[in-house]
Amino acid sequence: MLRYALRRLPSALLVLLVASVLVFGVLRLAPGDPAVVLAGPDASPATVAEVRASLGLDSPLPAQYWTWLTGVLTGDLGTSFILGAPIATLIGHGLGNTLELTVAALLLAVAGGGAAGFALGTARRPAVRGLLGGAVNLALAVPPYATGVLLVLVFAVALPVLPASGHESLLADPVIGAQYLLLPAVCLALPTGAVLARFLATALRRAEQEDYVRTGHGKGLPRRHLLAxxxxxxxxxxxxxxxxxxxxxxxxxxxVVEAVYAWPGLGQLLLQAVLGRDYLLVQDLLLFAVAVFVVLQTLTDLVQARLDPRVRMGGAG
Structure with missing residues (x-):
């Protein structure tokens, strides 16, 4: 398993390097100038040039990229152009709130999607399969911003049992924090749970057609035993x-969910950075998101290799 993990490391590092180049380059193609935003619309060209020089934006693009990359590698993420605060502090504050939301959504998605997928994949009655399949497709088809507004209208306006927006830490007040967390977590979990339900149902039907399962049925083993x-x-x-x-x-x-529910996480921070043309903050946030995705994908491959030894055997070739 360790050798398999080490073989995945070079490709992960290459993905991060390519992502850093793309993030840096694409942002420079976007319209707008952070120096103009900071200097103000009525600033003179000399003032804008002075602000641009203070931000290091007058340097050649390769020099700007190298300065940013070396800063990331050494842990110096720099200071936000617009907010004027260390980016590491901003990310650290927003990361805790985003983790709180995503972990809650992931737990709801695994529990709800797993239960729905198991029921959909093992149900024998066509009416039950049709009802569950329709619910899963609906959860997958409706975009999160529409689901978020609908949940607010139902549970915060028509039935005022939950707050429409805001945030309270679960550590500070678990009861109030859970009330603020429930609606955005459900909104974020619905499409993910629907995807898991569909894949699990398909995988269960395929696995139930395997020869060893049919042999078990032929020997008279209970279906519940074979399923488990x-x-x-x-x-x-x-x-x-x-x-x-x-x-x-x-x-x-x-x-999207953080914007709908005014949740103070990385999503809100990224939106604020994009609107303010804060190149450095946007770069750091996007590269951080790619790094998280790469780490999660690598861990997923390791778990799959543990569950299915054929993956390790294929990787050894």
């Missing part, structure tokens, strides 16, 4: 891969 001991373990490896990908994509969905 053979069908479900055989269906888990591809679902684990999907779970790893979806966990990474929760960060992207958190941007």
């Amino acid at each position: 001991r053979h069908v479900l373990p055989g269906a888990l490896p591809p679902v684990v891969t999907v779970l790893g990908i979806q966990t990474g994509q929760l960060l992207g969905g958190a941007i």
